[in-house]
Amino acid sequence: MEITLWHLLDALLAILLLGLAWSALSGSDLRRGVVLFMAFGLLLSLVWARLRAPDLALAEAAIGAGLSGALLLLALRDSEKPGNRTVQTPPLLQLATLLLMLLLAASFALAYVTAVTGNNGDRLAGLAFGNLEQSGVSNPVTAVLLNFRAYDTLLELAVLLAATLGILALGAERRPFRKPGLLLGGLVTWITTLLVMVAGYLLWAGAHAPGGAFQAGALLAAAIVMLRLGGMTSEGLPVSRLLRWLLAAGIAAFMLTGYLATFLDLAFLQYPEGRAGLLILLIESAAMLSIAFSLGLAYLGGSPSGWEKSSSKGSPS
């Protein structure tokens, strides 16, 4: 193995990642930990770029560093019981934890080495590249997400919807922010417009370049967060009934496409020939809206105060 400057960069990135993760986890000051975690996310998106995964770099910068960080920072406002220290565990339990860690680390290493060196048989990558022409898009990651493994993405949207329903069921939204000054308010308007435009571009570009529904949805969610921080009353969210439909739009578009294919004597989620590109764009648009509003609602932290309390009573807060 020849050592080049690239490997030096790799080592530097790896050490920085580990250092940031360690200091984010070890300190007792949670605020410091959350800020370090956001820095960790940004660095991780650099690592994705280095490992030639630009789709992931975009998603990580928007979601891992941005939205997760925003959610965690917001959670700092909630009261936290004193006791950020390490739990006093009995020695036997400590030993058991250590053993479990060693076991898990060994399995992790084994799985990794097998995955990298065990090169017997066909790799899925060959199949994916071989069929890229027929997938309707030229970005291989988008092709995998929305064509070859569309079923996984459908289920992922279901996970997202389930999490959102959980958040909605847990109570009312947080107190909104106070309206900021004229300057910040104007800035929020500008940035929101810009975010919506970039999201539209990313959605379109996802077919042939890094981008796609997830990155675009995350940016739209960021726009909702901006509006929220800017003290806007409705955060750009539509009224309750429309919002409920939009939350389910991604899955609905997916399922509908899947079932319509079965009427054309195709398999579930098999796109008719020559129409794959258009169908993928349609599904991605719906998925983008679902992702955006789900993540936006997550930032609100509960069902919007405008929603009528029809079913179970919300928490008395």
Place this chain on the structure above:
Amino acid sequence: MILTQLIFGITGGLLFAIGLRSALVRESLLARILAVNISGAGVFLALVAIAYRGLEETPDPIPHALVLTGIVVAVSATALALALRRRLEEADDE
């Protein structure tokens, strides 16, 4: 195995381990949620390192799609966990 894969594979394993350990021993729920996120990032890193084929070669897109899915699932799980934590704290206050 390429050296880059080795470096990031080890880093991923270490991140997974220190994240998991913190998630097990910390008392604060917020610290635990943060730790699980870092642990997950370690798994993502290992997956992307597996997909890496060198500077000139196009990497394997399937682990990339997996990780992209994983990032979105991770943030939705984090959001749900934070909402649950908030509800717990409220319940304690009452």
